[in-house]
Amino acid sequence: MRDVADKQQAMSITEKIRQFAQDSGASVVGVADPQTWEEYAPTGHRPGDILPGARSVVVVGSRGPTAGAWRSPSHRLMEVNGYDFRNDAAIHRVADVIESQYGHQAIQAPGLPTEGHLPPMSMMLSAVLAGLGTRSLAANIILNPKYGLLYYSACITTLELEYDQMLKQDVCPHPMCVKTFRRFGKTPCMAACPAEEGGCLDGSIDASGRIEYSSFDRERCVTRSMxxxxxxxxxxxxxxxxxxxxxxxxxxxxxxxxxxxxxxxTHYKESVAQCFECMRVCPIGRAERKLK
Ligand code: SF4
Ligand code: SF4
Structure with missing residues (x-):
């Protein structure tokens, strides 16, 4: 149990780190309690397995394509200019500042495989546990309520910070998608990549407007998007x-x-993904892309 002074100090440091991450290129920042992984991830894939004594996980989400790139008639430009790894750059700066200014250990959470094909830590789960988004019907992408598609990185640290709560409201499906599903039996993302026509997505929405079932053909998607x-x-x-x-x-x-x-x-400039079609039609985050 933290006393009031500890709690206030954790809040103040958390706010400083949050601001620092945003100044470093993060669009959103959340902090998760490493203990919550116990419920969702197997041994070997939890923050404490990567950094013994972990007390906080800072998660940042950054936008990929700019609003202009989403509008470009050349989808190829989305591939080449779509992603600049700024979430990785931001999280490295966060790790540096935690070590240099607060004297605590920090390490970037490994979101890519270090052996085999599975990463030691899921950035999707990290984003959800830090309250930054929820799973969607489109390829299980974690959608942020404000920005939609974001790219996530995380930093595990022994520094105690103030935790965020998981979102209480599902981001997907958008109310417009619920209506579309009721009328046509498909949401926009499912219609863009329908499983029964050689695509990757299928799913259904229950009477309360929540995801009832979803299916994503990852292998097929990889052959198209990567x-x-x-x-x-x-x-x-x-x-x-x-x-x-x-x-x-x-x-x-x-x-x-x-x-x-x-x-x-070589990251010379070819994005990690070459298909954005299910996200192109997704209404979440669209307001952020409406510029002059
Ligand atoms: S990224 Fe492309 S191939 Fe993959 S699910 Fe979305 S639309 Fe389908
Ligand atoms: S298009 Fe609708 S159903 Fe599909 S991911 Fe976006 S919000 Fe969810």
């Missing part, structure tokens, strides 16, 4: 080294496919 990345680089490289004809090999190396794969893995 054509260029580590997997495509490995695939192309395997084919290149197996090709005996030198001229053909050279052509493969200079091909658009291999160039984009190299670009993707």
């Amino acid at each position: 054509n260029f990345g580590i997997n495509s680089f490995q695939k192309a490289l395997t084919e290149i080294v197996a090709t005996e004809d030198e001229k053909e090999q050279e052509n493969m190396i200079h091909s658009d496919f291999f160039s984009r794969s190299c670009s993707a893995i």
Whole structure:
């Protein structure tokens, strides 16, 4: 149990860190209690498994594509300019300031696999537990009530901060999507990528307007939304080294496919996702993208 002075100090430090994260590129900032992972994540995937003695998890969410990029008739520009890893940059600055100014340990939570295919910590779960959003019908993307799609990073620290609560209200489905579902049997995201027509999304909404069932074909989505990345680089490289004809090999190396794969893995500029269609039609966060 914290006494009043401790609580006030934690609140004041939390506000300073929140502001610092926003100044560093975060659109939203939340703080979660590491103990809440006990209920939702298995051993090995909790903050305390990554940083012993963890007392807080700071989560930041940053916008990817700008409002102009969403409007561009060239969807290709969304891929190339869509994501700049500013959430990672912001969380690194947060970790630095916690260590340098407050004398506590801090580490970026590993949101990418360190072995195998699963990350040690889920950034989706982190965002939910820090009260920044809820799971949606569109590929399980965590939607923030104000911004919709955001990119999340987290920092685990031994510094005790003031925790945020999980959102009480589901962000998805939007009231307009409930109406659309009642009328046509589909929400806009489901209609953009319908499972029964070779797409990835299916679901239903119950009588109270909440998600009743949802299905997301992750493998199919990856073949569409992540054509260029580590997997495509490995695939192309395997084919290149197996090709005996030198001229053909050279052509493969200079091909658009291999160039984009190299670009993707070096973060030279190829986004981590190449499909935004379910998010393009999502009404959540649209107001934020309506600029002059
Ligand atoms: S990202 Fe593209 S392929 Fe994946 S679910 Fe959304 S619309 Fe479908
Ligand atoms: S369009 Fe957006 S708000 Fe509507 S159901 Fe799909 S993800 Fe949810």
